[in-house]
Amino acid sequence: MKEYLILDGYNVINSWPKVQKIAEISLDEARGALVDLMAEYKSFKGVEIIIVFDAYLVKGTKKLKEEIKGVKVVYTKERETADSYIERLIGELSERNQVSVVTNDWAEQQMILGSGAARITVRELVLDFDAAKGKIHRRSEKLGKIVSNSISKNIDREILRKLEKFRKE
Numbered sequence: 001m002k003e004y005l006i007l008d009g010y011n012v013i014n015s016w017p018k019v020q021k022i023a024e025i026s027l028d029e030a031r032g033a034l035v036d037l038m039a040e041y042k043s044f045k046g047v048e049i050i051i052v053f054d055a056y057l058v059k060g061t062k063k064l065k066e067e068i069k070g071v072k073v074v075y076t077k078e079r080e081t082a083d084s085y086i087e088r089l090i091g092e093l094s095e096r097n098q099v100s101v102v103t104n105d106w107a108e109q110q111m112i113l114g115s116g117a118a119r120i121t122v123r124e125l126v127l128d129f130d131a132a133k134g135k136i137h138r139r140s141e142k143l144g145k146i147v148s149n150s151i152s153k154n155i156d157r158e159i160l161r162k163l164e165k166f167r168k169e
Contacts, residue, residue, distance in 0.1 A: 002048055004093050005041075005120075008082050008103040009034065009053040009073075015104045015122035031073075037129065039069035044132040050074060050089070054082035083108050090115040 013019045013030045019037070023030035031053065038049045050072040055064075064075040076085045086101060090112065093099050099117040102125045103109060112119040 001097055003046075003098045004048045004050065004100070005045075006086055006089060006099065006101045006117075007034075007038065007049070007051045007125075008086060008101070008105065008108065009051045010082070011103045011105055011108075012051075012122050012125070016126055035068050035071050035073060038071045041129050041132065042070055044129075044135075048072070052076065052082045052085050052089075055080070083111070087111055087115060090117045 009031065013023050013027075013034055016034075019030050019033050022033050034051060038051060041047075042049050049070075052074045053076070055075045055078065066073050074085065076082055083105070086108070090099055090101065094116045100120050101108070101112045101117050102120045102122060103112070104122050109119045
């Protein structure tokens with residue numbers, strides 16, 4: 001069973017303070033930042049991530065799907081909301097997989113729960129992202145200390161002195 005995390009892209013951008021600040025300058029940059037953050041989150045959690053961006057009011061838009069840094073990004077077609085696309089996607093995925101949807105939209109949350117998926121607020125996602133990032137940081141610091149301690153204890157002092165001199169040059 002795969003685990004999927006679906007994001008209502010613009011809802012998340014407008015609710016995640018770090019990304020919202022970027023959106024005030026450039027919406028395109030904010031979309032890129034969200035994809036970067038979710039690629040990092042995917043590496044922490046090992047879940048499939050799909051970000052859905054609403055192109056409802058963009059004339060002549062055809063549905064576009066692409067994969068960026070391991071994150072699936074979907075732009076809906078003209079006259080299709082992200083909510084309706086997500087609802088259909090939940091129907092396709094939830095029978096054989098664990099599906100969670102990130103949004104702060106109350107009406108969408110009700111639809112999500114009624115469709116058999118779990119709902120996650122943006123705040124919950126941000127807290128989980130920060131916690132996962134903190135765990136990785138602490139683990140890498142601990143591993144770095146172990147590696148540096150074990151290497152320095154096992155290398156001849158003269159070689160260690162030469163390496164240190166080389167590092168400073």
